[in-house]
Amino acid sequence: MKNLLKTKWIITLLSVGIFASTFGAAPAKNEESEAEKPIKVEKTGFLSNIRQLKELSDIMDVINQNYVGDKAVDKKSLMQGALKGMVESLEDPHSNYFTSDELKDFQEDIKGKYVGVGMVVQKRPNEALTVVSPIEDSPAYKAGMKPKDKIVAIDGTSTYKLTSEECVKKLKGEENTTVKVTVVREGIKDPKEIEIKRAVVELKYVKSKMLDKKDKIGYLRLTQFGENVYPDVAKAVEELQKQGMKALIFDVRSNPGGALDQVIKIASMFVKEGKIVSVKSKDGQEKISNREGKYYGDFPLVVLVNGGSASASEILAGAVKDSKRGILVGEKTFGKGSVQTLVGLPDGDGIKLTIAKYYTPSGVCIHGVGIEPDVKVEEKDGYMLFDSMVTNIDEKQSKENKKEIIKEIKGEKEAEEFEHHKDIQLDTAIGIIKGILLNKKK
Incomplete structure (x- = not known):
């Protein structure tokens, strides 16, 4: 794991629309917040985690042997779900788990060209998707989206229970297709529905x-x-x-x-x-x-x-x-x-983690x-x-x-x-x- 962490540091809030900032209370003057105090790091490695890994393995077996539903499950999808939940438990909108496909999209996006609506957003658990900034020259920009707009629904689906990745997946799509976002804006009484046509977003910085x-x-x-x-x-x-x-x-x-x-x-x-x-x-x-x-x-x-x-x-x-x-x-x-770092995992998946x-x-x-x-x-x-x-x-x-x-x-x-x-x-x-x-x- 230590070798995996030898990656390039990046600041989030790039041009992809999945990164953001937390609006939290500032620590009182002359006080050091708990997050800023040096924390004792627990032991790492397979043996130190073996009890937790056994529990995870047991649950996977129980699901595979007994679960009956409309959707078939396999160990790979169960493991990805567990990893996603692990990162989401941090309640940090900047930390994300990516499947290999999601990681590929992420890496394409930070290079400055992708198909979508073109806005940087943030997402906290059980809250609406918040616009940090529309990207210049993008469809969202021309549609009049503004910083701090709250997107409460995407194509009629509430964003409150969606993850940031799920929101971004809904905003992205094929070129020239449209997506409808329901927006709540400060100073405006009623939610507003805005239709945005997706396009290739090329960033001119x-x-x-x-x-x-x-x-x-x-x-x-x-x-x-x-x-x-x-x-x-x-x-x-x-x-x-x-x-x-x-x-x-x-x-x-x-x-x-x-x-x-x-x-x-x-x-x-x-x-x-x-x-x-x-x-x-x-x-x-x-x-x-x-x-x-x-x-x-x-x-x-x-x-x-x-x-x-x-x-x-x-x-x-x-x-x-x-x-x-x-x-x-x-x-x-x-x-x-x-500050976040991007950690690539051996199977092609990855984690973006606040460090x-x-x-x-x-x-x-x-x-x-x-x-x-x-x-x-x-x-x-x-x-x-x-x-x-x-x-x-x-x-x-x-x-x-x-x-x-x-x-x-x-x-x-x-x-x-x-x-x-x-x-x-x-x-x-x-x-x-x-x-x-x-x-x-x-």
Whole structure:
């Protein structure tokens, strides 16, 4: 088992729609929660587990010899059911057992291309499926799904008794087929039924442009910390610098997270020295990740965050805030501060298991708490419906063309609202940057 654990660490909340964060109460100040205290590890190995394994074997025999039902059972399916139940007993929405087929789907998904609706979700036992973030360019995104939406049913089947894997299996399907989700949204009285057409979801992680050609304010949007995304982010920043960029707005709103190694490299682009993040495992050992690689300069920096900014996005936000390198603008982040590893099993199945919690450079664990922005700006008019959806459309298109596309996707009313909509969080960030640049001139 020790050899099996020598696998690559990954942060959950990638682009697959099966990972998420737990909204739990934070430990009181100056108190150490039970989960954070080093726990004595029991003996491992076959002999130490033999009594429990015998009981499992006995139950399998009883079922095989006596069970009468509509569905035939075999030892393989019984064992997979037992393993799935074992992991689910942890009551951790980030830890999952995968059959070989499910593991194959998972590994395909984290590479950035799959057929589905395109949203990151979380699932706790006996609760509805919760949307962490719709993925840009995805069907769910265009259908208007928002962070913290509660999906209470999928094609009429209640999600309360389903596992996260079962929910995802129902959301996935053949290209161009449809799925109906019943959504409960904060501030809306009655559940809403939304029909989403499945499609190939290809993740375009990085978008950049010069927002203000006079003041040379650059804008970079990162939709996820996908595998090997650092070179694309570096290239985008270098292109903006070639255009004379004097300041940068880094937008990680509704970015659900991604790979730990990538966020360390990307945060290091902006943090000049010191710690980026630390990770503490069950035995209390701490692994510190200091900045690495090229530093891209002391230009003014604003990071845009909201309730859909999770996991790796929060590592970036925490590093920038704690080092006082930039200003966070927007809303409190999601609050996902745990680390998972993927363990492949000899028969082709696998386990994704929470193995640690991460801490910001100042030693704060934000799990279930989130990070407060330096400048709080609430987006009440639907950022995900308007501005964020528009970023999926070619920036070179005219506003009128964009309006027509929105009209086709969403309808006349939404197209009219788009025409008068302002991204107040982005506008606030631009105002802050202009103030800093003006002060520098003085």
